[in-house]
Amino acid sequence: MFAMFAMFAMFAMDFELSGGTYRPQLRDVLANDDHTVALLHATAERAGKRLDMDCVIDFRIRNDRIVEGSEFWAEPSEYDEFWS
Known part of the structure; x- marks a missing residue:
């Protein structure tokens, strides 16, 4: 159960850090x-940067x-750059 709460806490933080623009869209x-x-496909804007990327959780x-959750972003270095 902890992993599920951690994942939702991460979504909340992403939403906050992106000024409310973070939008994960469930595809399948x-x-x-x-x-x-x-x-998933996620979009967001932050500090003049734009995230528009697929993700697998x-x-x-x-x-x-x-009991565990792992994220895999299509372009990990671009994802990291967006949040840096």
């Missing part, structure tokens, strides 16, 4: 008993609870 979900994978599931 793939799931089985061990993993749920969300395919992989949630690992154990005993019907999210």
Whole structure:
């Protein structure tokens, strides 16, 4: 359960840091008993920069609870530059 709260806290921080412009759009979900994978597209503006990028979030599931979440951005260096 902690991983799920951490992921939502991260979304809240992204929203705050982008002045309310962060917009993750869910494109698809793939799931089985061990993993749920969300395919997203996110946009945001911050300090004259624009984010417009695909992302995959992989949630690992154990005993019907999210125990870990990992993000994979299409262009990690561009994503890091946006938030720097």
